[in-house]
Amino acid sequence: MHPAPSIIAFTTLSGLGLGLLFWLGIDPDPSGGWVGFTFFTLAFGMTGIGLAASTFHLGHPERALKAFSQWQSSWLSREAWAAASAMLVMGLYAFCLIVLGVHVAVLGWLGALLCMATVGTTSMIYAQLKTIPRWHHWSTPVLFFALSLGGGALLAGKISMAIFLIALAGGVQAYWFWQGDLRFGDAGATIGTATGLGDRGSVRAFEPPHTGTNYLLKEFVYVVGRKHGDKLRLISLGLMTVLPLMILLTNPHHLMAIIAVLSHVTGVVVSRWLFFAQAEHVVGLYYGKR
Structure with missing residues (x-):
């Protein structure tokens, strides 16, 4: 898949922001005043920027509101409702806590659950797609949850919890990389199944469907060299998991904690780039890309 910057920003920032809101919502002794204001501003800012970035990838961003109308059949629509509900409830919770000085625990817990519901619906947008075997697996939602909760705990x-969850996220990410490489072959997709002619014998393309590029090739057939991809995977795991854990386990004072956060976020960005760039759509079979 073409790794559009808007989608990378969306999945990275919204996941971290919602994860931070989750921990702020369930905190039994939350901070008010300027400290609370700073944390909530960071969380709402990351979530809001991420959600806004997602609209940039739409063909008609001005029609984004129509996504709310398809909640019965679309995970994208369910994500829109979950995100709007989470932001509304957590906004009310933050207002009560910071402005009124009242801790309404039930609002915090409800908002936290809605935040995780948003992460879940986002992950299902990708996990539901049988046409992209690398994504169509139970480990995709698990990866989204682990990264959101781990990054949120680190920011909070x-x-x-950050040590445990970031280590867990690293393990899930490594498994997702390894198992994802096998998934296209395990799905049994070939040019024979793609054309429906496989039962008649060996199928091969006589000539390419197009003499030039087109939308399908631009958006759904993005090729990453294996050596290049392997290096980026190691960079992702190192920045996302190894370096933050080393810092948290040895010297987690303020400056080093900031370095741990920046390292983790950078690693997640690389991970998200690979998430899209290495996702193989079955339409590539028509173009001889497998």
């Missing part, structure tokens, strides 16, 4: 200063 929940060191113990």
Whole structure:
């Protein structure tokens, strides 16, 4: 898949922002005043920028509101409702806590659950797609949850939970990379199944469907060299998991904690780029890309 910057920004920032909101929502002794204001501003800012970035990839961004109308059949529509509900409830929770000085725990828990519901619906947009075997697997939602909760815990200063969840996210990410490489072959998709002619014998393309590029090739057939991809995977795991864990386990004071956060976010960006760039759509079979 073509790794559009808007989608990378969306999945990275919204996941981290929603993860931070989750931890702020379930905190039994939340900070008010300027400290609380800073954390909520960071969380809402990341989430809002991420959600806004997602509209840039639409052919008609001005029609984004129509996504709310298809909630019965579309995970994208369910994501829109979950995100709007989460932002509304958490906004009310933050207002009560910071402005009124009242901790309404039930609002925080409800908002936290809605934040995770948003992460889940986002992950299902990709996990539901049988045409992209690398995504069509239970590990895709697990990866989204692990990264959101781990990154959110790191941003919230929940060191113990951050250590556990970032380590878990690294393990899930490594498994997702390894198992994802096998998934296209395991799905049994070939040019024979793509054309419906496989039962008549060996099928091969006589000539390419097009003499030049087209939308399908631009958006759904993006080729990453294996050596290049392997290097980026190691960079992703190193920045996303290894370096932050080393810092958190040895010297998690303020400056080093900031470095851990920046390293983790950078690693997630690389991971998200690979998530899209290495996703093989079955339409590539028509163009001899497998």
